[in-house]
Amino acid sequence: MPIDNLVPALILTFLAGLATGVGGLIAYFVPRPDMRYLSVSLGFATGVMIFVAFVDLFCSAKEAIGMVRADLFFLAGMLVVYFLDKVVPHAHLDGQADPHCDRLYRGGIMMTLGIAIHNLPEGLAVALVALADLRLGIPIAIAIAIHNIPEGVACSVPLYCATGDRRKSCFYSFLAGMAEPLGAIIAILVLLPFLNGAVLASSIAFVAGVMVFICFDELIPIANSYGDEHLTNLGLIAGISVMMIALAAFH
Template structure:
């Protein structure tokens, strides 16, 4: 077992810096609007959910078989769709007549406030920093154990996972500034 601390640090650093690749997408935004913000956040969330499900589904297929795993997957989708339909949403309860004007009678804008968007981006950044700490530990540990292929594999998986995280953090903060 050959421990190479330098190589482990390099892989961990590269995997962590891949969040910046997702953040670079914000540099290409020409016109800021809420639909573009929503689209990018939806894409980043979708990619993260897809990666999580494919990893979990692969393990489930190995454990219980292809048919049972796929049935459970699609039953889960139906259950969450039913929950979304049955649980009332707070935005549906608000009356449009009560909330269209401020105290001075001026028409309110329907867009979220910039401070709320910025605060959301900062909270996402804090959550991702906490989330990335164990990723760094596992990437470093896998690379430092001497199994180069395992270290590289985990570093690539973490790097691919971190790109949509960079989008999720940078776009709301850019949009709010």
């Protein structure tokens, strides 16, 4: 039963969100963090999420509720995050820093708020996947955590440059990460009273759309900015390959 995985799902979501704070700590200890090595790691996270979204989540939803309904919820997941991205001021990460640090404070605050809002559907994704199948929730939580580390850096570095206060900058990045378990709690409180096979399958199709949008809108552009598309693609292929092996072993 999905309820059996409730506590592990919340723990996984909390740990994934905590990675944003870890990124902030990296900025705390490293004055000029060189994060280009994350290109392969983010590519790997992208491969994991895309493969799981299409091969496992969407296919299982399609079998439970049919192709048309699964398609609609998948599309709804993509559109919700797209409009969220348009409505909420959100500076996309590009691995660059403005040398005029006195102008960064507003940008840093907008970045932090944007990342916090974007973490809400990510928390929903981790929680619902873990509720449906804990074996899939773990790699998704790891992939989201890898993605969250540079987001934490992106929160804390501009704020530190603007204020000179490393502690406050790291604290803000930690708060942005905690939006992730908040998203999980909201999703569980809203859905749990109505949770059955059809609702869970529809939610999983929705989450698959959220995950795919995050991959193409955030992870791949960020990964390319830290390295290049060849490094990103190597990581992506590795992530897909690992999930192929893992899912085959589980099945």
